[in-house]
Amino acid sequence: MRAQRPARRSPAPEALSQDTKSRILDAAESLFTEHGFEATSLRSLTAAAGVNLAAVNYHFGTKEELFQAVLTRRLDPMNQERIDLLDRYRREAGGRPLTCEKILSAMLIPALRLARDEKRGGKEFLRVLGRAYADPAPFIRNFLSAQYAEMISRFKDAFLEALPHLTKQELTWRLHFVMGALSYTLAGTDALKLMAQVLPNDRDNDEKLLQRLAPFLAAGLKAPLGDAKKLELVAND
Amino acid sequence: MRAQRPARRSPAPEALSQDTKSRILDAAESLFTEHGFEATSLRSLTAAAGVNLAAVNYHFGTKEELFQAVLTRRLDPMNQERIDLLDRYRREAGGRPLTCEKILSAMLIPALRLARDEKRGGKEFLRVLGRAYADPAPFIRNFLSAQYAEMISRFKDAFLEALPHLTKQELTWRLHFVMGALSYTLAGTDALKLMAQVLPNDRDNDEKLLQRLAPFLAAGLKAPLGDAKKLELVAND
DNA sequence: GCACGATTCAAACGCCCGTTTGAAACCATC
DNA sequence: GATGGTTTCAAACGGGCGTTTGAATCGTGC
Structure with missing residues (x-):
């Protein structure tokens, strides 16, 4: 008689003990x-x-739905963590507006926790996410918009209080820059090659990275409104 | 058979915007x-x-080589413009270190000029470029590294003079963030949807965008060195 | 007007894609 | 040990992919 598990060529060692759905999600993430x-x-x-090849379509429907499942598995908890942390900071502040750094912490700390937690995908997932930010495929864009709408809206309100010198429009742009620097940083293993410098990529460095990113972003957010004179855009033709 | 060199012609190859090669490059960019x-x-x-379908392989060899040709056509002149502008600023400064804003101008102005110049591909190309930054394909990564090595190296030296409080390593990270915010901004037509706000995307806005980006980046670059206390990363577990 | 390399063309090549199918295997329940 | 829903399986489907081919066409120098 046959064994309880069908004989199969050796799968990835990390995936051995999990069920089919999780094994697919892990391999897809990677x-x-x-x-x-x-x-x-x-x-x-x-x-x-x-x-089996057909398992993806059986469990997830299509390849696109699999991709969305890969994102949701990690993204929902992380964004919820961000919102919860922001609420907690608000309560602790007792009605006074939060500092810019505090709000940034609420955005970055859940991302860092995720990056540290190998059981939740770790840095690997953050790179999938960074890539997805730059993908023009409509099904990815619409999905991300929906996933982030709530979180972005809450943080925008908080930043508006913390940075009263900024107009709504200016803040929208600066949050755009913040998300850009963040997603690019998260996505970039070899983006560093552009700097012609190799930096080790261990766990300590992930923490140091965000400790470097936060002051940079906070200073940018707090900068006075732009002055066209500083960038002599037209005068140099 | 594939020709090594095109047949000699009297008119400048630039003016022939209707020949097969240019038509392929334009369509590919788009x-x-x-x-x-x-x-x-x-x-x-x-x-x-x-x-004809076979024209790509005839004129460019492979699809990958076509992609590199699309990038080189715009990237080489733009990065050369950046280097030239930086040199000019250096000469005008007469030996004194340049300001951070001035160096940033040398990076951003050529990009803005390219975005304005529809004959050189305009914003469309900048979006191809922004996408390429986030692409993990080795042939893209290696190509971009080579294309940017010279430019990045020169600007790093300039920033080191302008920002003496930063270590080399810290500057490397901050330039990383700068490139992130820049590329994300250039790539993002619909990235704005993440902000749940629609901003018109005309020519004036491109200029305003960079005039907003420059103060943000300058403030970030000039920020004092990071302090772990500001981001209470561990204390919140 | 002929020759010849440069270019264009329709057609095909071999391969891999995402998805579907229907049967087999599994497994708790009776 | 029969039942029936769930999961896995090998195989195939139809189609699109990047690339190649060899003949037709073009453009120029002789």
Whole structure:
């Protein structure tokens, strides 16, 4: 008679003990990070996960829905953590407006916690996320917009109180820059090569990275309103 | 057979905007922007350009080489412009270190000029570039590293003089953040949706965008060195 | 007007894609 | 040990992919 588990070529060692759905999600997270959505085939994905090719369509419907599932699994808890942390800071401040640094902390700390927690995907997932920010595919854009709407709205209100010298429009732009620096940083393993410098990529460095990013972003957010004279854009033609 | 060099012609190759090669480059710039590299097929690309399917392989070799050609066509002149402008500012300063804003101007003004110049691809190309920054494909990463090495190295030296309170390592990180905010901004037509706000996207706005980005980045670059106390990363567990 | 390299063209090549299918295997319940 | 819903499986489907081919066409120098 056959064994209880069908004989199969050895799957990825980390995926051995999990059920099919989790194995697919883990392999997808890893491969989407490495190659991007379009360049990752379901055949290579299911082979890495040690499951049958048809399992993705059975459990998730389509490849696009699998990608969204990869994002939701980590994104929902992280953004909820951000909102909860912001609320807690608000309560602790007792009605007074929060400082810019405090609000930034509420954005960055849950991301750092996620980056540290290998059981929740760690840095690998943050890179998938950073990539997704820059993807023009409508199903990704719409999905992210919906996922982030609540969180962004709350943080915008908080920043408006903390930075009264900024107009709503100016703040929108600066939050745009903040998200840019953040997502680029999260996505960038080899973006560092652009700087022609190699920095080790261990756990301590992730913390140091965000400790470097926060002062940079806080200073940018608090900067006085732009003055066209400082950038002599036209005078140099 | 594929020709090593095109036949000699009397008119300048720049003026021939209707020849096959240019039509392919223009269509590729547009479609790579809209769908990304992987999701753009040579069949749709050549159809949009009004040329035969085999023309891409004849004129550029492979799809990857076409993508590199799309980048080089705009990137080489823009980065050279950046270096030239930085040199000019240096000469005008007569030996004294440049201000942070001045150096930033040398980075941003050529990008703004390119964004304004529809004949050089305009904003469309900047979005291709922003996407490429976030792409993990090795042939893209290596290509961009090589393209940017010279420019980044020169600007790093200039910033080191302008920001003597920063260590080399700290500056590397901050330039990383600068490139992140910049590339994300350049890539983002619909990234604005994340802010749940619609801003018109005309020519004036491109200039205003960079006039907003520059003060933000200058303030971030000039920020004092990070203090772990400001981000209470560990204390909140 | 002929020759010849440069270019264009329609067609095909071989491969891999995401998805579907229907049968087999599994597993708790009776 | 039969039942029936759930999950896995090998195989195939239809189609699109990047690239190649070899003949037709073009443009110029002779």
